[in-house]
Amino acid sequence: MLRSVTPLLPLLRRTLTALLLTVLVLTAFWQAWAWHVRLGTEPGVAGEINGFAYTPFRRDQSPLEKRYPSPEQIAQDLDLLALYTKRIRTYGVTDAPAIYPLAHQRKFEVAMGLWVSADQALSEREIAAGLEMAERYDNITRIVVGNEALLRKEMTVAEMAAYLDRVRDELRRRFPDKNRRPLVSTAEPWHVWLKNPELADHVDFVMIHLLPYHEGIDVARALDYAFGRLEEVQKRFPKLPVVIGEIGWPSRGEVMPNLLGGDERAEASIENAAHFVRGFLSDPRSLFLDYYIMEAFDQPWKVAVEGWAGAHWGVFDADRQPKYSLDGLIVRDVRWQEKAKLATFIGAPLLFALAFALASWNLLGRLWLMGLTQLCVIVLLIGVYLPKDYYLSRGDLVGLIFLILATLMTAAVLLSHGFEFGEVLFKRQWRRRFTPLPPVPPEKAPFVSVHLACYNEPPEMVIATIDSLVAMDYPHFEVIVVDNNTTDEALWKPVEAHCAQLGDRVKFFHLPKWPGFKAGALNFALRQTDPRAEVVGVVDADYVVERDWLARLIPHFLESPLVAVVQAPQAHREYEHSFFQRMCNWEFEGFFRIGMHHRNERNALIQHGTMTLIRRPMLEAVGGWSEWCICEDTELGLRLLERGYEIRYVDHIFGRGLTPSDFAAIKSQRFRWAFGAMQILKAHMPYLLGKKPSQLTFAQRYHFLTGWFAWFGDALHLIFAMGSLFWTLGMIYAPKTFTLPVATLAAPVLGFMAFKSALGPILYRRTMQTKWIDILGASILSVGLSHTIARGVLAGLTHKKGTFVRTPKGWRAKGTFAFFGPIREELGMLIAITASGALLVAQRGWLSLEIQLWVAILALQTIPYLAAVLCQIFAYLPDNTPPETAASTPSPAPHS
Incomplete structure (x- = not known):
């Protein structure tokens, strides 16, 4: 009898702990609510x-x-x-x-x-x-x-x-x-x-x-x-x-x-x-x-x-x-007990589920996410109660719905960030943490075909990449270079000539008119691949790879037949001389030091199209690269996961590429990613929601549905900014129809926006070896790309096909007024929102709490547009690195 009960003890202990934490959090919120509404006698x-x-x-x-x-x-x-x-x-x-x-x-x-x-x-x-x-x-x-x-x-x-x-x-x-x-x-x-x-x-x-x-x-x-x-x-x-x-x-x-x-x-x-x-x-x-x-x-x-x-x-x-x-x-609120009881009723099962599921987190981490969840429940409940607490006109109800939707999306983004934040900071031990493995003997090393697709790239940059590939310390591999749709012979002819000098190991193909963007070129390379190849590698045209890339990562394929992809992080070189390129480097680093670990824990990686290794039979079994999608790498990774395969992330730098050359370049890159993400989401939604059969786990579905929440948040921000601008003008010119949003909901929206903005820099500081000035620069760039991402999301949701635009890696000449070209939309929104807020204050004064909160919300709305202007200023200066953070700053250390 004792033996039959013993295995249940850990489950019972875990259940009782979850129950105790749930009661503790709910009691704390009840007491806080009672303290907040109490005004004395x-x-x-x-x-x-x-x-x-x-x-x-x-x-x-x-x-x-x-x-x-x-x-x-x-x-x-x-x-x-x-x-x-x-x-x-x-x-x-x-x-x-x-x-x-x-x-x-x-x-x-x-x-x-x-x-x-x-x-x-x-x-x-x-x-x-x-x-x-x-x-x-x-x-x-x-x-x-x-x-x-x-x-x-x-x-x-x-x-x-x-x-x-x-x-x-x-x-x-x-x-x-x-x-x-x-x-x-x-x-x-x-x-x-x-x-x-x-x-x-x-x-x-x-x-x-x-x-x-x-x-x-x-x-x-x-x-x-x-x-x-x-x-x-x-x-x-x-x-x-x-x-x-x-x-x-x-x-x-x-x-x-x-x-x-x-x-x-x-x-x-x-x-x-x-x-x-x-x-x-x-x-x-x-x-x-x-x-x-x-x-x-x-x-x-x-x-x-x-x-x-x-x-x-x-x-x-x-x-x-x-x-x-x-x-x-x-x-303050005679209905507070009614609201608190409903919030407790709604929150109790959610908090218990979190406390039970996150047993691998320490106590502080579980209390953190449970408290954040209950706070979101309360704020949304307050929004739902507003029609009872306030007397709203039809116009006010429209504004309320708008604010509640904004609050709902902000809360969803906040909780997804909070989960990532909590896991990175409070998880006791990672279950899936992969490191480079020792090389296998030459006779056991599988043949690898490395594919390099390029389009309108500087030949000296592509040649440097090819040379680094040829120099790899691995016994069996080939390199296939595919230049597609480049019309200027001065760009591809030197590459062809250089490849001809490297022997049979390197094959070069020029495709004058070839469909399918990069995916089309990679599918062509797949058809030219040596029949012996068991693994396909993909490298971007600007990368210089380490000699041991294949030797240290290929052994992962030998550990398990289910391993479909082994992914190394993207990293950069030659960025230290420019503050803007430092911004680009550290903004990218955030994803590979934080987000990829978070997703790797549940085998839900976003595959990216460089420094990636793919088992060839699995690649061919799922139909190769999707030419309908301009983010073919991420789409392929999701298809492989739907088949039940494994993707491993090894956080060790095996190659470095170049950062985008200027703000316009990184904007075009991020627009492409956002557009492609929406293409993927639309195409795979039936599998993610379980309407079509797949082997995706609940955790994988969660990551792919919420992983783009931040980008949806950017799209919502654009909609909210346009709506706020329209509403502000309405309050100025038609005050009887458009009234100020109530402070009860405006204040939490403001708080959520500010709180969410603080999570990123805190994570950067805790997880990356860099200075605050780098964190600030990365944060400015991340926020400054918000408008571009929003446009990409909205375009991806409303358009079927996109246009692949390469990300320029070299500096581009600018005319007298070219400075304003990449930021004309952001600059227009910045001026419009600022002017409307100033007009509102001039008309209504500054004394009202509602005015102060609404102007604060408008001010937060301007941050992405102001950040975009700063990004363009930093990018426009050829060398703007602050003296204390010049090139002496060390390169990011490998993580394992």
């Missing part, structure tokens, strides 16, 4: 609230669109408010007449508003309906004729006085009993009353609005400011009662600068709204005041007429949920 409501300003429209209703609440909905509102008060103030009669009989049934005291404005017909209807209601329901104790009509300059003081006198006269006629007669006034901000004191001759009481937010008063002194303005009005009108018709603070909205100037400003937030409203309700001075809290429920429709803050004055949101407690603990 302040004195709350001491008793019944004197009254609420009440407008009954719900989330999907608007008087502007003639969509009104039902009597049942109004009844629900009044039943909810009855828990806090028995007094309401309304703003109109004809839009929601059901308020008044329902309020009468529930014994609410009503200050009835009559909406009078420049629309005379509407004003007349309101007055007629209001007088009828007052006559019918004795709980209407006040009538408020107009709301801020003088502030909006919709009528003059004389016109308002005429309305007030007319309503008062009509009430005297209809209500001879003074005790039954409603009192009459109009509602205006405090300063309008002080500016127009003659208005007091036409009212029974003074109704003022005290909204320090609109005046840019900091919340810390807003309460004292409001009481000061109230006292000022009371002194000015000592014979009339002063009623506060509106006092409150919005939970969301623009930052309001102080109207008198200075650094003071008013910020709309849940915290400030709770602080101000609870402070007012608990203040001893409020016990002796007649007031209405502004307002009972959020009114989303007001965004169209009052701006972002106009919709968020309610103590309750548009769904009738309290936005903050009126007593006890104050939190």
